[in-house]
Amino acid sequence: MAAAGAHPQHPQRAILEALLTDLYASPVRVDTWGRLEPWAVARATLRGAVAVPRSVVVKWVRSCPGGTRTEPWRLRAELAALRFLSDDLGLSLAPRVLAADLPKGLLVLEDLAPRTALDHLLRRDGAEAHADRLAEFARARGALNAATAGHAGIYRARRTSLGPVDPPSDHVGRFARFRHEAYGHATTLGAPLTGPVESELGAALAELSEPGPFLALSNGDAEANNVLLHESGPADARLIDFESAGYTHALADAVCLHVPGPAWMTVGDPVATGLAGHYRRALADGVPEAEDDRRYGFGLAAGCVFWAIARLQRFALLDARAPGDDSRPQLVETLEAAARTADSHRALPHLAGWARRTAGVLRRRWPDADLDFTDPAAFPPYTARR
Template sequence: MRLHTELAALRFLSEDLGLALAPRVVAADLSEGIVVLEDLAPRTALDELLRRDGAAAHSDRLVAFARARGELNAATAGYADTYRARRSSSGPSNPEAGHVDRFARLLDEAHRDGPTAILGAPVTGRAETELSSALAELSEPGPFLAFSNGDAEANNILLHESGPADARLIDFESACYTHALLDAVCLHVPGPAWMTVGGPLSARLGDHYRGALAHGIPQAEDDLRFGFGLAAACISWAIVRLQRFALLDTRAPGDHSRPQLVETLEAAARTADAHRAFPHLTGWARHTADLLRRRWPDADVDLTDPTAFPPYTARR
């Protein structure tokens, strides 16, 4: 089914919408499980460049990444029915769920049991009310409903190492229509591969993403509307990542995944603060991060210090 989704997504972008944001399908035989795609060489995965040289050496490539994410969301807004028809004609599939149904399940668990109960930090009162508002925003995107490859991270974009980036997004096996601003989370909150993505660079990339998004979704220019959606996406992502607590609690001191989880909560809180959204849920996120710092002394580090942890420091 994933191959069917990938094929439908790529044909939707290139054949239905005429976009050059992903590889073209050259040929396909689903009965044999074969799909031949456009050769994107000599482009390189962005995460490889960042790991090799650091973010400072590739700030322009990161800008291309942010803009490509925004351009994908902008160009596909309003075409959900076209994609669903394309997907239906490509073969069997599960009902489209994407990010939002997964978030709904995990967010529901988050304030009832799991790590919040173990840490003694349940999501209650006004924070719980704000969590419900965040989930409602993600579940009902309105004008922010847009197409995503389902994994908006730096390993899923190929671009030229020098000169014009001419970027292409890849890995559409989990593609779906969802809230566009879920694709912007990776610019503000570290994903699985990174310790931190913050600092002035984060704000710059966020501005480029927003500018590209506004070409297709003009509501992105509304500070209140955009900020609320982005904060909802970031805080929700942090809560989903918190569900890894039990696994991380078994790891040896010094494992990078522990301070990374702390930074995930704190970066989400900083983003929400910057947009003056979800004050009580933000307070809960900071409190939970503090509890993790006390439980894991090895995770009590300042990941906002650019001399020790430059943006896009890789997680070991």
Template structure:
């Protein structure tokens, strides 16, 4: 096993770190890697009996000359900020950290399991209450942290350099221009009015005003843990990309398919959109105002669709029938639909629909009735 040596070293480092933190000997009895992530569950032996913890570490990817150490720093700052500064139990607690060694030791939230696994196994209808809990948790995160950027960045800056302006625009900002070039090559350049609306959308996202809140910047069903039975108490995970950004980015998953899904259903009809919005409005009263909420949500959804559009060349190279093709069509059309529902960014929404129509012609295999709930029910997975 190629990682056996590294696992042994990490196991020893975790034991030493917890021994030092607790002042009593702690041993790691079992180490189980949670593939494909740089995460493991460690079973400990120490005072008080066996327990398990979750360990995260810095991973270097093949294209990198150095690991992304800022990811663990962001996660440590975000989780500490939530638990210690805001007193919010929406995420795991940090038990110990050694940033020089690139290790975080977190509270193990088992037997909770990832929502996406439940959705794939049973379908969305069987877990409506858990989807609602996820929606509320995302809204609660925004409500609890809005207006607190100064406190978070003081904590984050103590761990290393950080760029709050870059955080506001999200971790994928560099992909937007490439997406525009892909659309232009496809035959759908952004006309003047649509380009002006895109600029307005980016201005909204760059300066969220009262909607500026902490996000893990990856609000998707794989990053929320819930009990498979019993009360649906949600816990959000994976804060490596955390930062203060427009709170409505955390609502995009309700309206537009993420990477794992072909569809997300009707969040208005199911009440999920209202679950999120009411929770957010507890701390951000402007969320109750359609004139403030609609443009922000439209901007966040269309921005996500544009970011996904930069994958066009990759999808061109895939074989006919690959589900990522209709998924991109669904993403563009769902984002446009959301903007239209709030009568926001109409020309940009029209442009997204034109791009989707061009993709349907380019890929006949993607020219499907994505609105058919029998073929594409809520949270139909992209297999």
């Protein structure tokens, strides 16, 4: 029989009650269960002893056949990363894990409410209204990288103790696979990766695959939807969603400040707004090499170009869509923003030129995507993709 408060549509409720009853050595009941769509996440309010929190956030492994994010390793990665941050490093940059049942595919996390996701604020009010929150986001990302640099061995020991590590989550694999896929797409578009471009692509991959002092923990999805902060007063940011966590080049986490992520058409000029400086200063607290302009610029340019290459893998999908789909101009701006970042740091000039040429090909192929993204009236920072 299911525990009191369980519901046949939410078997995780019964697992949660049993798990917390055992943890607190006294009965714990779920009062309310609110699914946070579209994710396999819920917020539960609880009844129990004084020590029992009023509410928790519950994450579980999806079980739908053929669905996305159904891999069991995702929960292991999140559990390892969050306990590494809180238990091994004593950091409060992410939610604490209160309980876990990996065989049943369930994590119970600290509820960070009333914090809210930064992307919600940006969509609702625009970037200008939340410049301070954006700055806190940039600092939090830099602080995560700074605090975890040099501790890869501790993290990996914790992670491997929970089970096999999925190869795509390895920091080398994240970049190397895009290099091989890029050749076909580039040739199809008439912008082949040959000569000096190919040489710089190899150098960029070498930088990202062997980060040296820039090797740091990332949650694997450094975007504004994965930071929660207070809407008023001190922001007190917390980073969330560590399902794809792993050690990688720290500057891969700075890419989102310079190049549009999946949700945005534009991100503006992070140097002019100060976001680039906030991230870099926070990173330099733990990675002094971040103060070296050449090393920093080369790593950042490599990360931005490889992100653009990764997004270029969607070309065939976008080419089949009807004119006017926002994903088309988004891809154009992704390539051009990566080129601008490389230019500003005087790094990877041939790759930057290739990115601009490829964007030009797409502008001609998709007239609906031939837009002026540098016009702040038409495309202010953090213009959302519909």
